[in-house]
Amino acid sequence: MKLKKAILCLLAGLALSGVFTGCGSKDSENTLTVLNYGKYLDPEAIEMFEEETGIKIDYEEYVTPENMYTKYRAGAIDYDLICTSDYMIEKLIQEGEVLELNYKNIPLSENIDPAHFAFSQSFDPDNKYTLPYFFGTVGILYNKDMVDESKVNSWNILWDKEYSGQIIMADSVRDSFMVALKILGYSLNTTDEAKLKEAQDLLLKQKPLVYSYLVDEAQDEMISDNAAMAVVYSGEAGYALEFNDKLAFSVPEEGSNMWIDSWFIPKSAKHKENAEKFLDFLCREDISMMNFDYVYYATPNVKTKAALDLELQENTTIFPPAEILNNCEVLKPLDDEVTMKINLLWKEVKAAD
């Protein structure tokens, strides 16, 4: 399969070589190709790194971990460094696509809270492959003026007919099924077909009440009062709270998903040392602080957290307290068969009337 794809790409390359030249990466160049979530790194930090080291960064963004996987697997670009979420990293580790980090080249990784390396062990058992970047939970961002606050401690509020047309649901398979599975009292990593079907029934029942299915735009809609509540990542909620005093965030009692976004070096890397240099740079206190200010998600960097205002350190929306984290599960990758099934179930939800 890989070979055939390579032949196809080669054919494409040959056909185009007369039209364009120099679209392939040149190994000799002192560059670094980074792939990251959207809005997930202060652009100024990239400029600083380029100035300090003379390494030129090619920076690219994606929306969901599935998008990232497609981009990486397409193989058109040799990425040197990728940041993505727990279950997708585990999948790539299982597929043998991840290189081990050389921590000798990342001395500043000591700034990272050892507790977070412990959390990461759920997908990277020996902490060999990944460096934690940001973490958080999934919960309900709601508008205090529109929502009865006594009800936001349960995911069930997202099924409340009173809020018909004012609910924003996550436009991502795993996050949406997480909510439904948690209401039913199941693990968010369940692979049992009957349980997934039950969750789908719940999501189908919810669809008429849903205003829209969104990922990155959910916070903007909430900031401009277009909906009463939205399923969002904790960091997004923290960001939205800054812009609209009427908003608040809650992680329901049924439990939720704890996610850890980490950096890893994929097998396609051509500039591993540059990638490690960049990782070390990201752990530096000032840079980590810049990125925290820009992204506003919980940082595992102890030095950065300690330097924050006490009020911010105690902000439970951004830094989920231990009792909430203990009630959360980390996503696990699903095998191909279950992935296909859950994708189909999700597609049926999206296509329903």
Added chain:
Amino acid sequence: MYNLKRQLLAGPYLLWMAGFILLPVIMILYYAFTTTSGHFTLLNISSIFASIHLKSLFLSLKLALICTGVCLLLSYPLAMILNKMKEKSQGFIVFIFILPMWMNFMLRILAWKLLLSNNGVINTLLEALGLPALDILNTPSAVVFCMVYDFLPFMILPIYNAMARIEDDILEAASDLGAGAVTVFFKIIVPLTMPGVISGITMVFVPALTSFAISDLLGGGKVLLIGNVIEQAFMQEYNWNLGSGLSLVLMIFVIASMALMSAKGEEGGAGVW
């Protein structure tokens, strides 16, 4: 010698066609007929008959038909009015129609999203006037609305061109021979503008049928067109084979509608494109 030179001039274009049209189609064909492990299969093609894919396809066809119909109903009278105007103002009005195309169409859709949202400009205005709020964002209506908005110029311009080409002499001759306004319209204007109408229909129907960006942004993830299914197969599910198979089926629909239209166009006179 002269001929050879002319052929050489077409070289860049042929190379472009080979690289960006022929080759991608071959790759889609390859993926469409193979499994992820590279074996031959027809499953990707036949999966269009899965109820969920059929549903999306029919929804796409339905919305594209509505959009084409609305565009036609809006454009034809407009082209007639335009044609009757003074030459100077004609140029100005046509310019106004083309003006929005100076801006990227994604930006225009995003603008509509803001305008139509619950607390958007339109609803604030309606509320101030004491009128009920417009609740069309994230529904198929919003998708059709924006398709019409986007594709209208592609309908107006060919019809207007065809109409402007009708000589006044012909219309006068018809009147002299005793034809009333209605007869002139149906016997002369309609047949002579048919090529424009046909090319307008094709230029609106095909992009409307295959669109996915509009439904993605204005459908709030609730309107799943066949274009969205294909996009999801490629981008979310990493199932290029399924995506290619469905693309191929969609291509058949596109080619069929274009063939139908060009056959009709030949009946009505020379085609415009």
